[in-house]
Amino acid sequence: MNRTIRNVTLYPLTTQRRYGRPSQHIVVRLDGAGLSGWGEMSDLSHLPAMMPDLRDLECCLRVLLIGRDPIDTNGIEDLMLLNFPGSRFYGKACLVRAGISIAAHDLKARILGIPLSDLLGGARRTRIPVCYPIFRLKDRADVPGRCELVKQQLDRGFTRFRFYFGLDSDADEAFLESVFASYGGLIELVALDGSGMFTVPGFLRAYRRLCRFPFQMIESPVHRDDVDSIAEARRAIDHPISEHVESPEYGVRLIRAHAVDIFNISVTVAGGIEGMLRLFALAHSANRECVVGTTQELSLATAAQAHVGAVTPKLDYASDPVGPALYCADVVREPVRYEAGDLLVPTGLGLGVEVDFDRVQAMAAPLSAADDAITSLSRG
Template sequence: MKISNLQLTVVGIPRHTGFVSKHVIVEIMTDEGITGIGEMSDFSHLPHYSLDVADLTAVLKNILIGKNPFDLSLINKELLSNFPETMFYYEKGNFIRNGIDAALHDLCAKSLNISVADLIGGRLQEKIKVCYPIFRHRFMEEVEENLEVVRQRFKQGFDVFRLYVGKNLDADEAFLDAVQSEFGSKVTIKSLDFSHLLDWKQAWQAVKRLSAYRFQMVESPAVQNDFEGLAHFRMKVDHPVSEHVWSFRQQYEMIKHDSVDIFNISPIFIGGITSARKAAAAAEVAGKGCLLGTTQELSIGTAAMAHLGSSLTNLTYTSDPTGPELYVADIVQNPVKYENGYLIVPGRDVPGLGMQLDWEKIEQYKVPNLSWGNVSVHQLQDRTAQTKA
């Protein structure tokens, strides 16, 4: 079996906040008539530049056409040469490699008539505990808005939440106090996520202030790649510390400096299922736990994470992939399912990732390119369309 063609389709899907996230649907075709699908998820991030999709398509065709899709290691090596790691959290080359790698896994599993989870080693679990994100407060009036999000999502079965913090600590504290007062132990705050907005000393001061409230861990409490600062922070707080993995050099440095307790691993940030499995194995060797991170994918990207997570032996913490719940629509016929706060791993009865494209939805949300126009920095950081000053 040989790869015969590749197609990239850009869609812009609004979130319930109003922010429009752009994703690239990947289709890899073969000479045997089997097509694998993947997702380059949520390109609408800083840094504030976009890619030329026609040029990207030509480059990827040059790499892929004629290859055996089962040559995953060889193809990933060539992809890494063309789209290298840069030690940056939102490196778009990682997004590109992730979409291609997911489509290759989907393709290979389909050709064997098995699920991706079975292709990469088998399932240890059929569902993964996840949390719902509460986006960062900039203004005090957003506290009640976010409290209402908790109320509505709690009714749907989500009882664990992740809180982005660091821009308005008064609002963060008011929100935590309101949640604790209204829900008590029925709702868990998984983490305070600083997203590298503060240096480690500022984050430490913030955590000391917010420690009057219950939460399980602290995420990204230092500027990017400040491994020593992250280690200093970890030694000063009582809570476990988590950080994303966005390059193998960065993960090596975090292990070397003993900077974290938990590795936040997501295919989108490390460049695909293949790389995410390596990162999870490195974490296991280092004696660290893992959780599945997210950039808020659609169902294809989320399904890829579900298959990955189902096969990991050291997935020891509540994970983050609730992206499909954040959008007003999806581009597959059978979106991933959530039940009682768990992401359900697509079943063995449908091969590959278990997703089928919905071309009516794709045509509805299809856009010509990945550019953003006048989207502001705070919108890209906070994933909101609000225009408050």
């Protein structure tokens, strides 16, 4: 049997969220050895406000990948990094790398007849604690709806939460007061996430108002590329700081500056499975703690993250991949499963989830960045 990659196909689609704006994705299909490997370029509805020319990207990927051995995932990852350099915070090349990486590993594991976690050395755990996102409040009018959202997720089994703060500190404070008064003994607030939107003084003003509430970490307090300011923020507060780590080079900068305690590592920001593994190895070598991050993926990329999270030596806090619980639809027959607030690591071949092509077609939609443009911005 000819084992080489025979075709590359990209499928653009849009998914509605249970709350918040819809997200756009590209599903990736690699055909070879009579099988298909599936991947995902997740949640492209982020800056920069531009989308790839899908047909041109598909043609480029066919030139690069058709005829290559799908068993050689290292060679494929190296080829992707050579042709699509760049990080999550400056472009979308890393999403291309991530989608191909996931599909290539899925195809390789299916050819070998094993789960992805076995391909990566064997699972150390079968479930990963996760936290559900509570997105930013625009003002106090959003407080009742966000409190109801916490109640709904508690009813679904989610007890850990990540709260995105910073647009309106009065609303943030009112929400936390209300939610802890109502559910304080039932919930765990894992992180306050600033998404890098603050200056150092602005972050400290917000932090001092919210630090009286019980939470475990601060995520992305200031601009992610300003390592000196992250370190300044860390010296000024009593909570550990977590940051999305995009590359080993960036991770070394954070370590040398004593800027963060926790590496937030995700398949999209790291640009693939090999990128995730390298960052986990760096974090462990530098005695930094780790979580699996997210950009809110569908089940394909969430399954990939679960397999990587299953094989890494340790995870220190509840992780973030809850996209399949956030979206109203998915592209697989059976989405990844959550139980008692944990993401269960799939056990089938490859990623352990099976694509339903009828669902892919039903969710098909052209890519557009028109709704991603920011027309006004202020930093606290």
